[in-house]
Amino acid sequence: MNVFGVDIGGSGIKGAPVDLERGDLAQERCKVLTPHPAKPDAVAASVKDVVGRFGWSGPVGVTFPGVITGGVTRTAANVDESWIGLDAAALFSDALGLPVTLINDADAAGIAEMSFGAGRGHDGTVVLLTFGTGIGSAVFTGGRLLPNTELGHLELHGHDAEKRASSKAKEDHDLSWKHWAARVEEYLAHVEMLFSPDLFVIGGGVSRKADKFLPLINGIRAQIVPAQLQNNAGIVGAAMACLG
Template sequence: MDVFGVDIGGSGIKGAPVDLTHGELAGERFKVLTPQPSTPEAVAGRVKEVVDHFGWSGPVGVTFPGVVVQGTTRTAANVDRQWIGTDAEALLAGRLGVPVTVLNDADAAGLAEITYGAGRGRKGTVIVLTFGTGIGSAVFTGGRLVPNTELGHLELNGHDAETRASSRAKEEGDLSWPRWARRVQRYLAHVERLFSPELFIIGGGVSRKADKFLPLIEGISAEVVPAQLENTAGIVGAAMAASAARSVPASAV
């Protein structure tokens, strides 16, 4: 059975039905721009636009770029601060008229990679990092998720790491691939000192260009690989969460 997933980002909101048997999109994803300002009501309207595009009427999973606890958003680093303390599940369920499950965006991507992608079968400590508007993180040990780690906000050279090493930082600073790779390398080294993972999985949109920067990263003891689901992982993970919350049968969940 297919389940719908929506991935809310700082710059775009994208979604599609997901085939959870195979962990892949069941149709071409539809994307709209994140409204500015990205208030809860404005974003909810764009999420509805994405879901309505497919005529979807079943459960929906939605990712959010921040800490999510029992459906309530607790932080909002890359969206409007009105999200802080918002019952996102209630807001979106009211707007969509269907059951909604909300979770952290990187946690969703990590769940997809651990189940279907580069982390499948790995039982040690695995860290999925998504590089985009910010840096998201999902930490797994023994295949189990430690939710809402938000390692993009670790301090790096006196700054929030994501302000130095995210994809947006590369674009805004007009950084070459080698220069940006050095920043990513310093960030990975910092995370490795704290967690000693056996595997880093690098996701987000930049994972499509992994050949341009991953070979330049040196001195990391952990294995460093690109995400197999690339930038669809958030959508797949969102659908997985909706499936698990509603006990929708799916062989891979």
């Protein structure tokens, strides 16, 4: 069974049909740049562009980088503030003329990794962290998701952790892998103190280069592994969300 998934990020919007039996993309994904400013109508038009390129006519799952409750976007850390309090599920459904299910972006990635990737078969506490424009999080215990955790906004040194340890922070401050890994290590230690996970899954685009920084992280009790679905996890999880 194929369902369409769209992953909205701070820098790009990507989507593709997903084979839900294999947990993988059924076709090569399409990616467009996220509009700036990332206002609702502009983002909805970009999502419509992505979906339209495949001639898709069925249900669509869409991720959003913020807290989602009942299809309403409650926060908007890395997109325009006009998203706050918006019935975004209805906005996307109207723009596409198709049924849309909306889910937090990191929660979507986590669901995909728990079903088809690095978290598969783990019944303990698993924390997936996506490092990109910000830091997204998905927390699972006994295979069940605690939605909308948003652990990238934990405070470190008086600032949101994602301002220090996201991959964007690495780029903005021109940090070496060694220096960035030290910041990630500090962040993981903070999350570990709060949640005592058995497993950290590290996702986002930077997971493709896990060999450059994961071996540099020390002192964390939990096992740390890169996401297996890498940057496609959000698309797969968005499609999975359509099934409830």
